[in-house]
Amino acid sequence: MxxxxxxxxxxxxxxxxxxxxxxxxxxxxxxxxxxxxxxxxAGIPGHHCHIPNGTSRALEQNISVLQVGDQEILQAFIPIEDGPKLAKCTRFTEPQWHLATTNMSVISMHANFTDAETETCQDGWTYDRTEFLATIVSExxxxxxxxxxxxxxxxxxxxxxxxxxxxxxxxxxxxxxxxxxxxxxxxxxxxxxxxxxxxxxxxxxxxxxxxxxxxxxxxxxxxxxxxxxxxxxxxxxxxxxxxxxxxxxxxxxxxxxxxxxxxxxxxxxxxxxxxxxxxxxxxxxxxxxxxxxxxxxxxxxxxxxxxxxxxxxxxxxxxxxxTVYTMYDLLRTPVMRRISICLMVVWFSTSFAYYGLAMDLQKFGVSIYLIQVIFGAVDFPAKLLALASLSYLGRRITQALCLIMAAAIIFANIFVSTEMQTLRTTLAVLGKGFTSASFTCIYLFTGELYPTVLRQTGMGFASTMARIGSMAAPAVLILDELLPSLPSVVYGGSAVAAASSPSFSRNAQHPSARHGGGRGG
Missing domain, CATH: 1.20.1250.20 (MFS general substrate transporter like domains)
Incomplete structure (x- = not known):
């Protein structure tokens, strides 16, 4: 009793x-x-170098704003890059007035349209207020x-x-x-x-x-x-x-x-x-x-x-x-050490991949508000599927499948062209759904793998690893400046490592039998 x-x-x-x-x-x-x-x-609004008195300087060159518009005038001050878009971080050292009346798409098709010298933004930035009125980025x-x-x-x-x-x-x-x-x-x-x-x-x-x-x-x-x-x-x-x-x-x-x-x-x-x-x-x-x-x-x-x-x-x-139990007791015996190390990897990787996907919504090229709704909504069927799988397939198989599917989808998205935004978004949504299902499973799985006397200590240890994973996830996104696909390689590789964790072996199949009951034993 x-x-x-x-x-x-x-x-x-x-x-x-x-x-x-x-x-x-x-x-x-x-x-x-x-x-x-x-x-x-911390959303990043569209931005370009701020140009003080750009319109008045254009009028001095006898360029009418009514004829060419503000966007064309900016072309005289800011280079075109990444397709027909104004550069975000550079501007011309001297205005290129001949570009002010040139079609932007023509400029973007000819990389050497001008060899004018450029410099970094010296007077701050001008931000697009369409999507965000103010963020810490713009402030x-x-x-x-x-x-x-x-x-x-x-x-x-x-x-x-x-x-x-x-x-x-x-x-x-x-x-x-x-x-x-x-x-x-x-x-x-x-x-x-x-x-x-x-x-x-x-x-x-x-x-x-x-x-x-x-x-x-x-x-x-x-x-x-x-x-x-x-x-x-x-x-x-x-x-x-x-x-x-x-x-x-x-x-x-x-x-x-x-x-x-x-x-x-x-x-x-x-x-x-x-x-x-x-x-x-x-x-x-x-x-x-x-x-x-x-x-x-x-x-x-x-x-x-x-x-x-x-x-x-x-x-x-x-x-x-x-008897006072510490974190050392989670590693003291071979069985507990194996369980703890494997759970550490799974908790870290699940949180790492989850927040890696959930914190990089602007890269999909559509409204961030819509993407947030879609990313949130996918968790409902994902968790229901996890609940059914936990009941019929068990914790071990469900956990491994969720991580393997998440990794496969993350890797697949690397090979999808950035122009195929719908497919990229669909894959990312599915990947986020599987990481969410993995979270649901690992929380329950961990409580059942540890005996009652170590359960609180084990859950605290596992939660700590999840928090470390969530800390590392946004930092990895910085790697996209070196190679756009590099963050996905890291996130997917982490999920593969967790899915192959040896905790998903026969030693983890029947925790209740080994430890004298489930959570409340």
Whole structure:
């Protein structure tokens, strides 16, 4: 008899669990907005070198704006490159007035149309405000030589997520899940709204940990997958908010301020009874269990479940908790070392490939808002497919297939011409769907591979590797300046390495049999 059996006695997945999971999942709508916000707050608008007094200088040359237009005048100051487009990072040292009345397509067809000397932008840049009104890129000129700083802003943000997961994860073990989650909501709402800077979502790991504490073992696969749909739907919400609020500061506040509401209703949450018992607070744990029983329509269990009954159910876990387990225990024995190293590779690669695809939406040549909707929508069928595959094919096969398919699609896209944008977008969407399904699978798979006494430590270790992968993903995008296909080679190669991980062998087929039960054993 364990704690999961006690949950079954007070209603299993009843009314309380439904409310609890829903309230904890709602913030997931904006967690996606936080993680993918950089696509819009750091979007790169169309730009070219700023030309002071370009029109007046044209009039001095007797070139009428009414006759040729502003675009043609700019041709006298800015070279044509990458097809019939103005150069983004250079301008002529001296105006080439003979180009002002020449058709742009003619200039682009003749690379040596002029051998005039060029220079870098000396007076800043002029930005196209059609797609974005303002981003951190246009505000701080993070283009040309400073373009890598745009990608680094996302890496820094993910570094904050990693730091928050480590710090708050440890504090939640000491002070409780509920108190740390409440504080994280308040901190994010306050700092994000007041500063309108890219915040750190410190509640990520605590949110996932707290959400399953009151869920019976047999329903966690379904609950874990279905609650992840909130994160998916949040990607669609982000696209809508970004489309309406095209100023990065307003968008930043819009995705942070709702956390004040989450902070207010989070006081309704119940602390983990398991955590309370393990921390010698059995009487308080009993009150929460009685509360769950009443909400689930099981008032008779209030009398049946006494302090002695609770402690008898938790006896094994209490005894196990007297031994302190560290990250070293994940590597101490050959079996645990093999499992941990393989999971490290899979978590890193899944997150690495996922954010590599999800954070590079502008390269598809269509509206970034539309692409965000499509990328978000594909997660729904992908996760449903993953849920069905987990039930019928098992964790091991599903995990490997998701990674192999993601890698194959990423590699295939390398050989598709940039002119075939529809095909490139379709392949990228499919690749993102498979990485999303892989995320769904690996979260459940990890909890089942580790024994109960090491589960929290193992999940924390695995989550850390995922955060490192999400930090590395945007940095790799900088490599496209050396070779456009290089980031895809790195992302795809990482997924192949993870798919061939030896954890997907006979040693990982029946974790419950080896470790004495599933998550709640």
């Amino acid at each position: 364990g704690f999961s059996d006690l949950l079954d006695e007070v209603g299993g997945f009843g009314r309380f669990q439904m409310i609890h999971v829903t309230l904890l999942s709602i913030p997931g709508l904006l967690m996606a907005s936080q993680n993918l916000l950089n696509n819009f707050t 701080w000129d993070l283009v040309c030589t400073l373009r890598p700083l745009k990608q680094m802003s996302q890496t820094i943000y993910m570094g904050g997520v990693l730091a928050g997961a480590i710090i708050f994860g440890g504090l939640s073990d000491k002070f409780g899940r509920r108190s740390m989650l409440i504080w994280s909501y308040f901190q994010l709402a306050t700092l994000g709204s007041c500063t309108a800077l890219a915040p750190t979502y410190l509640a990520y790991c605590i949110f996932l940990s707290l959400k399953v504490e009151w869920i019976p073992t047999k329903t966690r696969t379904v609950v874990g997958t279905l609650s992840s749909f909130f994160f998916t739907f949040g990607q669609l919400i982000l696209a809508g908010l970004a489309y309406v609020l095209r100023d990065w500061r307003k968008l930043q506040v819009a995705v942070c301020a709702p956390h004040f509401l989450f902070f207010l209703y989070s006081w309704w949450y119940s602390e983990s009874a398991r955590w309370l018992v393990l921390n010698r607070k059995s009487k308080e744990a009993l009150k929460h269990i009685h509360r769950v029983a009443r909400i689930n329509g099981k008032p008779e269990m209030v009398e049946k479940i006494t302090l002695e009954v609770l402690e008898s159910h938790m006896h094994k876990e209490v005894q196990s908790s007297k």
